[in-house]
Amino acid sequence: MSNGRAKGIRLAGVVSAVLAGAIGLYAAWHAPMDGKAPKMAEEQFKNIQVLKGTPADQVVPTMQFISASLGVECEFCHVEHAFDKDDKKPKQFARNMMRMTMAINKDNFEGHLEVSCNTCHRGSSKPVSIPAIADENFKPPMEAPAGEKPAALPSANDVVGKYVAAVGGKAAIGKLQSLSEKGSMTAGGKQIPIEIYTKAAGKRASIAHMPNGESITAVDGHAGWLGSPGRPARDMNSAETDGYKLDATFALVPNLEQIFKELRVVQPEKLGDRETNVVLGIRDGMPPVKMNFDKETGLLVRMTRYTETPFGRNPVQVDFADYRELAGAKIPYKWTLGRPSGRFTIQVDQAQANVSMDDAKFVKPAAPPGAPQGGPGH
Numbered sequence: 001m002s003n004g005r006a007k008g009i010r011l012a013g014v015v016s017a018v019l020a021g022a023i024g025l026y027a028a029w030h031a032p033m034d035g036k037a038p039k040m041a042e043e044q045f046k047n048i049q050v051l052k053g054t055p056a057d058q059v060v061p062t063m064q065f066i067s068a069s070l071g072v073e074c075e076f077c078h079v080e081h082a083f084d085k086d087d088k089k090p091k092q093f094a095r096n097m098m099r100m101t102m103a104i105n106k107d108n109f110e111g112h113l114e115v116s117c118n119t120c121h122r123g124s125s126k127p128v129s130i131p132a133i134a135d136e137n138f139k140p141p142m143e144a145p146a147g148e149k150p151a152a153l154p155s156a157n158d159v160v161g162k163y164v165a166a167v168g169g170k171a172a173i174g175k176l177q178s179l180s181e182k183g184s185m186t187a188g189g190k191q192i193p194i195e196i197y198t199k200a201a202g203k204r205a206s207i208a209h210m211p212n213g214e215s216i217t218a219v220d221g222h223a224g225w226l227g228s229p230g231r232p233a234r235d236m237n238s239a240e241t242d243g244y245k246l247d248a249t250f251a252l253v254p255n256l257e258q259i260f261k262e263l264r265v266v267q268p269e270k271l272g273d274r275e276t277n278v279v280l281g282i283r284d285g286m287p288p289v290k291m292n293f294d295k296e297t298g299l300l301v302r303m304t305r306y307t308e309t310p311f312g313r314n315p316v317q318v319d320f321a322d323y324r325e326l327a328g329a330k331i332p333y334k335w336t337l338g339r340p341s342g343r344f345t346i347q348v349d350q351a352q353a354n355v356s357m358d359d360a361k362f363v364k365p366a367a368p369p370g371a372p373q374g375g376p377g378h
């Protein structure tokens, strides 16, 4: 996957170039966070025609969604260092496609975002309009035998109850107030030592020891930021921050009933050879969080979170494994975080619960004049 990794890095580089211009801006995702109205795309960027009225902080996530849907990089549509230019045909074409997609949803789905770029493109710039020919393994679709009803879904209480029992019972929830972990991060065949500090109330800092210095991903309970060697730390947008806070909450044995307004059971799924129950966690004004619980062990094996963009949802999938006991609770010692642009795995070797942790660890460092520290990483 060295190719995918290179692509991820290049993409990160371009994204950071864009964000460098936006440092200091912290437009709210769906509601103004500090009383100020969020800055709009057309106020922040130079040549916005379709995304007018969209919060500026959604422009790059939208672009990531479009790139993932078409299986291309930013340069497919953009001239390097001049995102506002309309020099490339595909960019102009994409504007028409954006208008077309909005019209399809408006005319057929009451304006709900049912059809996205990915509905047609599915990772290719050229959608396929002709059905594929059967291959030698083709089996005719099987109809469910008449009279056989699909099994009834379990209740959310059953699934969550089984999960709570599996991770140590009710007493385990809230028991971990902090977690200090050391291990390694593997991406594209390379291994990097990593430390992860997590504290209640959505605080977390992951410090990856790269060959050229520390790369930090952190949230202080409110604001998220990214730091990498030789660059000023940059703010996460509010969707990234929410996602990273959610990861922090999940790391300390989550109280699902508290996090979500509603837990809704949907059709079960098979992940590899494991049967899982699927529960959607509903929060106000946010896309749902999808959780897969192993039917046999009850453990949470996958969490998929989404960020909304005007043209579709960007997914982040976290697969949990290697559950071990720590301080009366069971936590995953291994997880893989996957996005359309790539994935990495973290394996924890050492973990300590409820150690004292200075809050300063989670707070973005003020950039000392003349000595930039940290910077855009992801």
Ligand code: HEC
Binding pocket: 011, 014, 015, 018, 044, 045, 046, 047, 048, 049, 050, 051, 052, 059, 060, 063, 064, 066, 067, 070, 072, 073, 074, 075, 076, 077, 078, 083, 084, 090, 091, 092, 094, 095
């Ligand atoms: C399939 C084509 C396509 C791809 C791929 C694409 N973009 Fe865009 N981008 C557009 C279009 C179209 C607009 C103008 C949107 C509008 O008019 O509202 C735009 C606008 C932008 C702008 C605003 C520029 C300005 O000043 O007006 C930025 C920044 C941007 N894109 C960044 C990116 C990044 C970063 C990537 C890669 C992650 C990317 N784009 C990938 C089509 C694309």
Ligand code: HEC
Binding pocket: 066, 070, 090, 091, 093, 094, 097, 098, 099, 101, 115, 116, 117, 118, 119, 120, 121, 125, 126, 127, 311
């Ligand atoms: C209803 C289906 C559909 C949807 C939805 C859709 N597209 Fe397309 N798109 C197509 C088809 C069909 C083509 C033409 C492919 C060809 O010429 O072979 C195309 C072509 C394109 C091209 C030109 C590719 C090239 O090689 O130059 C771009 C860029 C593009 N789409 C972007 C988008 C974006 C961005 C979205 C979402 C905002 C989107 N499309 C949504 C069907 C769709």
